Amino acid sequence: MNLVGLLANLGITAAAVLVVMLVALGVAVARGRHDGVDTVWGLGFAVIAVVGLVVSGSGWLVTALTVIWGLRLAIHIQLRNGRRPEDPRYVALMKKATGNPHLYAFRKIYLVQGVIMWFVSWPVQAAQYETGGAGLLTWLGAAVWLVGIVFEAVGDWQLARFKADPANQGRIMDRGLWRYTRHPNYFGDATVWWGLYLIACQHWLGALTVLSPLVMTFFLTRGTGKALTERAMGGRPGYAEYVRRTSGFLPLPPKPEGTR
Structure with a gap:
């Protein structure tokens, strides 16, 4: 390098x-x-x-x-x-x-x-x-990037379609990717940057830039992303139940009804 x-x-x-x-x-x-x-x-x-x-x-x-x-x-x-x-x-x-x-x-x-x-x-x-040319970490990073861009783009598209339907006025989006994570767009965004970081890790100097994806992930989870959105959504009817059954960031199967 x-x-x-x-x-x-x-x-x-x-x-x-x-x-x-x-x-x-x-x-x-x-x-x-x-x-x-x-x-x-x-x-x-x-x-x-x-x-x-x-x-x-x-x-x-x-x-x-x-x-x-x-x-x-x-x-x-x-x-x-x-x-x-x-x-x-x-x-x-x-x-x-x-x-x-x-x-x-x-x-x-x-x-x-x-x-x-x-x-x-x-x-x-x-x-x-x-x-040094493309190596295993290059292609692994590109694959992680692909997962991230799909989550981000599909999540945004699903939410836009949901909001465009007048019948969903005042309702909580809990379908598609939003059934598995309350923030598929922010999860996807973070994943994109971890993928780009993996590509940089082909060289040890690139690996030293690890604070960059960490900072991006922090803002998406604790700063202007997830945390800010959830404060704004907190008072909506049904949102507390959605939070109870749905993962806050990482995509996971939703919790069954009646569990805590």
């Missing part, structure tokens, strides 16, 4: 992320809403992967897998958010703004997400500097 090249790549991608987030902020100011940054989350990873590919000249597989994941997520979120008012999270955050609201938004939203995005992408960048 070309360590010097990888370190240079990390600096170049950090600059690329900064540009992406500044553009996202400009678009947000023009639109008067900040939830577009959720769309940029997936797009930003795709940009990092493509920039890394151009700089390194290698890593076509890990680049393709990252771009596919990022574009699918960005399109899904944009289609979902485009039909909704501004995300209440960003409305509440901007009400706390002090000083210049645009600088406040950059610090509290765009810079934070940009740093996390760049750090989580380290396994992808490391894999792009692996010169």
